[in-house]
Amino acid sequence: MQLRELQAAGVSIALDDFGTGFSSINHFLKLPIDILKLDRMLVADIDHNDLHQALTAGTIEMAHRIGLTVVGEGVERLEERSALQDLGGNQIQGFLTGRPLTESSFVDHITSLAA
Numbered sequence: 001m002q003l004r005e006l007q008a009a010g011v012s013i014a015l016d017d018f019g020t021g022f023s024s025i026n027h028f029l030k031l032p033i034d035i036l037k038l039d040r041m042l043v044a045d046i047d048h049n050d051l052h053q054a055l056t057a058g059t060i061e062m063a064h065r066i067g068l069t070v071v072g073e074g075v076e077r078l079e080e081r082s083a084l085q086d087l088g089g090n091q092i093q094g095f096l097t098g099r100p101l102t103e104s105s106f107v108d109h110i111t112s113l114a115a
Contacts, residue, residue: 072089
């Protein structure tokens, strides 16, 4: 399988948008993944939505038990970041950490970091 070859070469494989669309428990069982990215739907209002907290906590626990890193997608508020952190999430992505950049803005940003 090509994914396993990539993984063996040191590439981390992420399952994106878990909780919506085509992502399912079946992917845990069949795909060689290293990272589980929780869809924004689960992250939204996690700081005061008991159902989102329960689903996210269970998903994070399940992912950690099989050795996956968990990334919360679409984190826009400090409260969402804190709630994910409290539930054991490993990383976040979203507007809280930065807005999307154009190619030229990205190059400028990376260049300024290297200087």
